[in-house]
Amino acid sequence: QTIRVAHVDPDEWTASKKGAAAHIFKNIVEGETDLTVELFPAGALGNEDELVAQAQDNVTQVVLVSGAMSKACPAASVLDIPYTFSSATVAWDVLDGEFGEALAEHCLAQTGLRTLAFGETGFRNFTNGTREIRTPADMEGLKFRVQPIPLYVEMVKGLGGEPTPIAWTELPNALSTGVVDGQENPVGVIYNNGLHKLQKFMTLDGHVYAADFILISDEFFQSLSPAEQAVVARAARVAGNMGRSIQQWGTAEGVNKVQAEGMQVYSPTAEEIAAFAEKAQPAVVEYLRGELGEDAVWIDRLQEAVASTNQ
Amino acid sequence: MALVFAIIFVNSLRRYTVGQSVSWGEELPIYLTIYGVMFGLALAYMQDRHIRFTVITDFLPDAARQKLFAAVDLASCVTGIALAYSGHAFTVRRGHLDASGLKSTGNWLAETTGIEGLVWIAKVGTWQYAIAIGGAMLAVAAFLKFIERISSFKAVPA
């Protein structure tokens, strides 16, 4: 049997989190079972939404996606509530613990996709060309490009900035022509796309933590022998950790590099982060409660899980 | 086509003047174009505008070529029917999802006009159905072309 593994990141394993995860998954599964693993990196089979659809149809068996998951399984969007995780290690504990397991089960029932493990795309941070941002008050009056996703619009509004939804491909233009003053993205994305050359200031506020979902078509998973299932599940957990590590490496390196190239980077204190959270969370939570309907219980379950992890 | 042009033009003007563009400014013209392409597919078939490979057929005597083309029309008609089925199955499977850029506008339209049906604007299925409709129109166009050719055989005795 063949497992087709697809994602939209580059294939190269030293700099690409999903690329690295896919490679180690392939090595483990092929080494320990008779299964064949074929990798389709760099969006060869389609974008994330399409990959999710393909996995639901068992056309592509394993997909590594981030944002697309919450479209198929809306409860997963609670992870996007800003300033939920104070650090990546907290996120790992929550996702690898009871909460992550329960969310995975819920999404399995809803989509037919089994979450084998979580990787990470990283924390998103604000950059701008006008002034250093230490508190929400510093965001007043600044225009920020956001993804055309309502949750991000609500978040920036809550913080006092002016959200401007612009497509990713338009972003460099919009920054250099001054259509917007700032933007928000993970450090790796900022550095790899040269956005630090267009922006003077970055605040490592880590407003949204983006997880990667390593998903397998449950129809396919059930067709495997118990021994194969065990190897596949273990390989995916190793792959998720590999992806997290590569992501952490890239972020740490990126923070140093953007500074070396002239960007001013500010790391807010815990009190300052709390001030950001106080402004941003209520708007987003209210919006999400309206969107999620009965799935809104996942907001509370997440907050409980984070609280007990933080203790 | 006019609508596609108008939306893109006005939306990019807005972006450069007001610094704001509407959320459906990219998605809607794409979907309208897909409908346009599927309409154009049938229209181009009727008018023999498609890019085809004519070297071999050019060597055939006229009468034989006409018969061959009539057969091609029938094959195209079948292709159109199969494509329509494929498009229908595609929509049934995936069409209930929301089109992200159109979601709020579609829901707003439905709320303000009170016409519940207008939420369909926000569903991708509405736009995915272009493939099915295009396939059906192609089948009709190819069939009409077939009839036209057959009757021209009779009109001009060989």
Next chain:
Amino acid sequence: MIYAILLIGLATGVPIALAIIAALLVFMGTGEAPYSLRLVATEMFKGMNSFPLLAIPLFVLAGEVMNESGITGRIIAFANVVVGRLRAGLALVNIWASVIFAGLSGSAVADTSAIGRVFIPEMEKHGYSRPFAAALTAASSVIGPIIPPSIPVIIYALIVSGVSVPALFLAGIVPGILLAIFLSVFVMLTVKVDRGNQSEGLTAEPVGRALLGGILPLLMPVFVVGSILLGIVTPTEAASFAVAYALFLGIFVYRNIALSALPRLFSEAMRDSAVILIIISAVSAANWVLTYNRVPNMLTDWVLTNVDSRTTFLIATILLFLFVGLFLEGIAAMLVLVPILHPMAVGFGIDPVHFGILVIFNLMIGLITPPLGLCLFVAEGIAQVGMARLTRAILPFFLVEVLVLLLLTFVPETVIWLPRAMGY
């Protein structure tokens, strides 16, 4: 089976897009799970679901509006003033009118039909043979998509992420002009019948009028291409500005487009771009199947084990595209081959922009090579001299163009100097 359907379909004159769709429907409809008929529509829809792709219908529309507004006559008058007096003047006007036309239109076929209608009868009147006139028209019209704006360039940039449209646009300018110069030298050396129109005393007034008449249309490429190059607008937005400008000229300045003609113009543009877009849609569905079955990976492995140097690779690529150009329409050829060849080219250390222009130039030569040369079809449709005579007449031009292609291939500076100089 799938190939049999494709080949029979193509041979019997089924439209290319439909032959591909039919083959896919049979393949996916009869294949085992996970294949299903539904996937054909899924992947076709995906192939068209792209904002940058919208530049294509918009540039087609801009081209049709330009044609309708009688701009061809103004361009010819302009070119006549500049090069008409030289030896082989009329042939030169034909070539350089295409260069100007190239700045307005992204399509060689539109150029062949607009300029051919005027020039083929006119050149015959001045003693040129009809096949020569038709061949020259077709041969020089391929300059159109090499000089920006260009539909093939937009498609290339869609296939290869990370290669920017502005860089490719800039890179096409020098090759397009080089091609015009080579063709010009060639006609000046070979044409004996036309000594130029120096007998007609050119007074300042018609010269001035012709130059002025050419100014407004010439502003469009400057404006449209300039705004893309400066990164102010995306190609799709620029294409919409081009349409707006062409409409403005036609309706308010030249006043030869009636408002009542607009619905016809829009629907013709939709039909003509549908012909291109449906091929893109069908081929992208076919590509998904090929990728899913790892055909590109196998081809890549094969080439990498058998081709060991950059020069061999480039020559093999040229031969491959010239060969494929005989049978496959240019856009389809690009969609199938570029995703496979581009990574290899990068592996051999070839500049992606250089490689892109080589591929596009190569495919444009395909437009004038029989049996499937679209420009040749259009020129033959106007000249009515028969494919055999036209094929003989096109041969020397074909050789000139291959010569230019070799020059571009082995002197990369001809292509990448300008984009480099502009900071890409």
